[in-house]
Amino acid sequence: xxxxxxxxxxxxxxxxxxxxxxxxxxxxxxxxxxxxxxxxxxxxxxxxxxxxxxxxxxxxxxxxxxxxxxxxxxxxxxxxxxxxxxxxxxxxxxxxxxxxxxxxxxxxxxxxxxxxxxxxxxxxxxxxxxxxxxxxxxxxxxxxxxxxxxxxxxxxxxxxxxxxxxxxxxxxxxxxxxxxxxxxxxxxxxxxxxxxxxxxxxxxxxxxxxxxxxxxxxxxxxxxxxxxxxxxxxxxxxxxxxxxxxxxxxxxxxxxxxxxxxxxxxxxxxxxxxxxxxxxxxxxxxxxxxxxxxxxxxxxxxxxxxxxxxxxxxxxxx
Amino acid sequence: xxxxxxxxxxxxxxxxxxxxxxxxxxxxxxxxxxxxxxxxxxxxxxxxxxxxxxxxxxxxxxxxxxxxxxxxxxxxxxxxxxxxxxxxxxxxxxxxxxxxxxxxxxxxxxxxxxxxxxxxxxxxxxxxxxxxxxxxxxxxxxxxxxxxxxxxxxxxxxxxxxxxxxxxxxxxxxxxxxxxxxxxxxxxxxxxxxxxxxxxxxxxxxxxxxxxxxxxxxxxxxxxxxxxxxxxxxxxxxxxxxxxxxxxxxxxxxxxxxxxxxxxxxxxxxxxxxxxxxxxxxxxxxxxxxxxxxxxxxxxxxxxxxxxxxxxxxxxxxxxxxxxxxxxxxxxxxxxxxxxxxxxxxxxxxxxxxxxxxxxxxxxxxxxxxxxxxxxxxxxxxxxxxxxxxxxxxxxxxxxxxxxxxxxxxxxxxxxxxxxxxxxxxx
Numbered sequence: 001x002x003x004x005x006x007x008x009x010x011x012x013x014x015x016x017x018x019x020x021x022x023x024x025x026x027x028x029x030x031x032x033x034x035x036x037x038x039x040x041x042x043x044x045x046x047x048x049x050x051x052x053x054x055x056x057x058x059x060x061x062x063x064x065x066x067x068x069x070x071x072x073x074x075x076x077x078x079x080x081x082x083x084x085x086x087x088x089x090x091x092x093x094x095x096x097x098x099x100x101x102x103x104x105x106x107x108x109x110x111x112x113x114x115x116x117x118x119x120x121x122x123x124x125x126x127x128x129x130x131x132x133x134x135x136x137x138x139x140x141x142x143x144x145x146x147x148x149x150x151x152x153x154x155x156x157x158x159x160x161x162x163x164x165x166x167x168x169x170x171x172x173x174x175x176x177x178x179x180x181x182x183x184x185x186x187x188x189x190x191x192x193x194x195x196x197x198x199x200x201x202x203x204x205x206x207x208x209x210x211x212x213x214x215x216x217x218x219x220x221x222x223x224x225x226x227x228x229x230x231x232x233x234x235x236x237x238x239x240x241x242x243x244x245x246x247x248x249x250x251x252x253x254x255x256x257x258x259x260x261x262x263x264x265x266x267x268x269x270x271x272x273x274x275x276x277x278x279x280x281x282x283x284x285x286x287x288x289x290x291x292x293x294x295x296x297x298x299x300x301x302x303x304x305x306x307x308x309x310x311x312x313x314x315x316x317x318x
Numbered sequence: 319x320x321x322x323x324x325x326x327x328x329x330x331x332x333x334x335x336x337x338x339x340x341x342x343x344x345x346x347x348x349x350x351x352x353x354x355x356x357x358x359x360x361x362x363x364x365x366x367x368x369x370x371x372x373x374x375x376x377x378x379x380x381x382x383x384x385x386x387x388x389x390x391x392x393x394x395x396x397x398x399x400x401x402x403x404x405x406x407x408x409x410x411x412x413x414x415x416x417x418x419x420x421x422x423x424x425x426x427x428x429x430x431x432x433x434x435x436x437x438x439x440x441x442x443x444x445x446x447x448x449x450x451x452x453x454x455x456x457x458x459x460x461x462x463x464x465x466x467x468x469x470x471x472x473x474x475x476x477x478x479x480x481x482x483x484x485x486x487x488x489x490x491x492x493x494x495x496x497x498x499x500x501x502x503x504x505x506x507x508x509x510x511x512x513x514x515x516x517x518x519x520x521x522x523x524x525x526x527x528x529x530x531x532x533x534x535x536x537x538x539x540x541x542x543x544x545x546x547x548x549x550x551x552x553x554x555x556x557x558x559x560x561x562x563x564x565x566x567x568x569x570x571x572x573x574x575x576x577x578x579x580x581x582x583x584x585x586x587x588x589x590x591x592x593x594x595x596x597x598x599x600x601x602x603x604x605x606x607x608x609x610x611x612x613x614x615x616x617x618x619x620x621x622x623x624x625x626x627x628x629x630x631x632x633x634x635x636x637x638x639x640x641x642x643x644x645x646x647x648x649x650x651x652x653x654x655x656x657x658x659x660x661x662x663x664x665x666x667x668x669x670x671x672x673x674x675x676x677x678x679x680x681x682x683x684x685x686x687x688x689x690x691x692x693x694x695x696x697x698x699x700x701x702x703x704x705x706x707x708x709x710x711x712x713x714x715x716x717x718x719x720x721x722x723x724x725x726x727x728x729x730x731x732x733x734x735x736x737x738x739x740x741x742x743x744x745x
Contacts, residue, residue, distance in 0.1 A: 067395060152585060258575055262713070266717065266721045284395065
């Protein structure tokens with residue numbers, strides 16, 4: 001173990017002047033303590049991360065009916081999933097909603113952060129208020145948005161009606177439903193990302209901007225040439241975080257259809273996470289759901305990799 | 319422990335029959351979990367009465383959600399399989415009974431608490447559905463279907479149609495005539511549709527037709543899927559399609575928030591009403607709807623949609639007290655008062671014969687003589703067999719029928735998709 005190198009110094013100094021029992025104990029102290037101190041995370045991770053992961057992997061190989069039988073299925077669940085139109089539709093929905101939600105969200109958060117990064121009065125309360133949407137319960141958000149986007153009595157349709165647009169059935173049409181849900185997601189998470197961006201911006205040395213000003217670079221130029229490139233590590237974090245959040249999207253579309261995991265009468269806005277839930281807990285097809293969960297995991301890995309490669313190039317001249 | 323919880327099989331006094339386990343130390347709390355919109359099981363008054371009389375056993379009523387197939391039942395299954403979380407008494411919709419009956423290990427045996435004495439209180443089919451193959455009595459019947467049509471009296475007047483319930487009933491001996499009246503209605507009242515959506519009336523017709531086709535719907539009695547073979551399904555589907563094609567629905571899916579809002583705001587003029595739906599409609603419409611709604615006969619004769627059971631999960635820590643509560647909630651007296659208060663038709667035959675039930679009127683629905691409408695036909699109601707996977711298939715079918723109405727499934731492809739999706743859901 002690499003930890004061996006760490007306590008060596010202390011071991012030498014203590015060896016001679018201690019009785020054997022205490023020596024043993026102090027050795028235990030030195031050796032075990034670090035493990036003990038870091039253990040909470042690993043215990044939690046094992047219980048809530050590793051175990052479910054292994055559990056789902058195990059059951060994804062079985063035909064496991066939640067209410068009864070368990071039979072070996074091998075890779076049967078996976079091959080069935082790859083041929084399941086519903087699964088692919090859910091995948092398309094998830095990716096599409098992710099793109100629709102995330103792109104404007106990133107831009108908005110970035111500009112919001114930039115605006116908050118200036119000197120102004122009441123800076124703290126204003127910065128705090130950006131976080132407010134995040135602390136509201138997701139169910140409350142969904143209830144409000146569900147009503148805003150109601151077909152018959154919703155505010156959005158009413159406003160669109162003022163400019164002559166006919167009532168949109170936000171739950172029945174695919175792209176409108178994606179937009180409605182993306183709005184919900186953005187409302188909740190833009191402020192959160194903005195605060196992280198802001199934190200990143202504050203680590204950028206002020207003299208860079210001063211030097212740029214002296215060189216005659218405009219504010220806008222400074223943003224593109226200094227802020228963005230220097231922000232890249234933060235951006236990688238935010239984008240990866242949003243990728244995971246976006247691809248596991250569940251609560252908003254779920255509440256948008258009255259807690260029905262179908263996500264619209266024909267799965268118009270069913271996400272993969274909802275698909276997993278539906279298969280496991282409504283159809284009781286736990287094995288199938290486990291396999292889908294693993295494919296979702298794969299999808300997230302791919303999504304994260306693509307975004308990582310993409311973000312690495314942002315604002316760069318390399 | 320063979321405690322004589324009830325002695326009321328032969329007309330004893332129901333609630334007080336239990337020897338109120340004299341050691342009144344800590345009151346035992348019995349959680350009763352139900353589902354459904356509006357006033358759902360109608361337990362509000364019955365439970366208040368029990369709680370006032372039983373200091374040692376307090377009932378806590380949790381109506382979890384208005385969605386049975388989507389939320390309540392999946393959640394319940396998780397609780398039942400994992401061994402904790404379920405209430406002491408839980409409601410089960412007819413659609414879940416196939417599965418409940420197949421998993422007797424989930425339930426306490428009510429025989430142990432003397433409840434086999436209740437057999438005589440129920441029609442044979444209602445009782446037998448609560449008895450598993452191994453003889454375990456696991457559930458007692460609450461309400462039954464019965465059919466009517468709820469309509470908006472005030473809107474009928476606005477459309478120049480007769481609004482008196484007998485005249486209204488006479489308007490639609492058949493579903494075709496029902497649609498003809500609807501056309502006249504929609505021509506007069508522009509911003510209101512004739513029916514709530516496709517699904518509610520689809521279910522009404524399905525149960526009517528099932529009674530004519532061997533009392534089966536999606537599964538035959540050996541649990542084989544017969545969606546594509548049972549003419550009842552096709553007839554009901556065709557009717558729903560016709561309604562939708564002629565633009566006579568408000569395109570609302572039943573038991574959603576938008577549907578509830580639509581009830582309140584008058585988006586539709588009629589809704590298919592099994593007896594328990596009266597409580598849902600009045601609950602959704604709120605006090606403002608009082609007197610605006612009324613109840614008429616359903617086109618095409620009777621049928622038996624819905625109805626529930628109460629079971630005691632094995633995981634309950636107080637199965638004895640839970641059995642007492644289940645017993646109380648299904649007593650003739652209780653079921654009769656639920657009917658007069660909220661409209662859920664009793665399955666208890668003694669309650670059905672109760673003069674108070676036979677003569678009951680419902681205040682919300684313009685003092686409609688619901689006793690006459692429902693109770694008279696109760697004895698003749700036929701059960702419809704529902705398979706183990708009924709809840710899943712029902713959901714798949716409803717989604718297609720709703721999709722047809724909201725435009726996401728083309729009419730000419732709808733039937734094929736209905737069959738395909740049903741096969742998938744049953745698989």
